[in-house]
Amino acid sequence: MADEESQNGNPDSDRLARGKARLAEITGRSGAEVMAALGEIAPDFARYIFEFGYGDIYSRPGLDxxxxxxxxxxxxxxxxxxxxxxxxxxxxxxxxxxxxxxxxxxxxxxxxxxxxxxxxxxxxxxxxxxxxxxxxxxxx
Structure with a gap:
């Protein structure tokens, strides 16, 4: 679904996909553990980690x-x-x-x-x- 939303121009889906890719690049893991661990208590928080933390901040061009x-x-x-x-x-x-x-x-x-x-x-x-x-x- 995320890929479909991303193709339809949903900027949040782009951020999520970018964040998941950046997290995998940095940690060598998919982040599925984070999603699973937070899924029952705060799934939105896991999404924020991907979108803001990795999709926005860790993806900025200013630092390697x-x-x-x-x-x-x-x-x-x-x-x-x-x-x-x-x-x-x-x-x-x-x-x-x-x-x-x-x-x-x-x-x-x-x-x-x-x-x-x-x-x-x-x-x-x-x-x-x-x-x-x-x-x-x-x-x-």
């Missing part, structure tokens, strides 16, 4: 995806209470070309602004993501 994802990691570290999102977005940063070292540096930078506890928690989340991907720490 690597920079956007590193910025997202920084913002989530600063929040200090978004462990699930931080785990997803650290993985997404790696998916779009950020290195392990860049992710660690961004998190460490946030200690100045978000505090050491927030940075420390984020480093432990990063360690988990790195281990799941077989990314070992540099030797030296």
């Amino acid at each position: 995806l690597r920079t956007r994802m590193l910025s997202t990691v920084a913002g989530l570290v600063a929040l200090g209470h978004a462990e699930r999102e931080l785990e997803v977005h650290i993985g997404s940063a790696l998916n779009v070309g950020a290195t392990r070292e860049e992710v660690v540096e961004v998190i460490m930078q946030m200690a100045l602004y978000a505090g050491f506890p927030a940075a420390l928690d984020a480093l432990f989340i990063a360690r988990k993501v790195f281990a799941e991907r077989g990314l070992t720490p540099p030797q030296g």
Whole structure:
């Protein structure tokens, strides 16, 4: 149905399709888990994530995806209470070309602004993501 609406010029359908495609590009997943998880409680909220978050913001031309994802990691570290999102977005940063070292540096930078506890928690989340991907720490 979304494809049919998109062909009929429905801008919301275009945003939804663009958002789903961008999410898949960044995370390597379809986003079906988000839709399923929120389906019973707030299906519109899932649609907003796709349309606004990924269809509008993550699809803007002003920054490359690597920079956007590193910025997202920084913002989530600063929040200090978004462990699930931080785990997803650290993985997404790696998916779009950020290195392990860049992710660690961004998190460490946030200690100045978000505090050491927030940075420390984020480093432990990063360690988990790195281990799941077989990314070992540099030797030296």
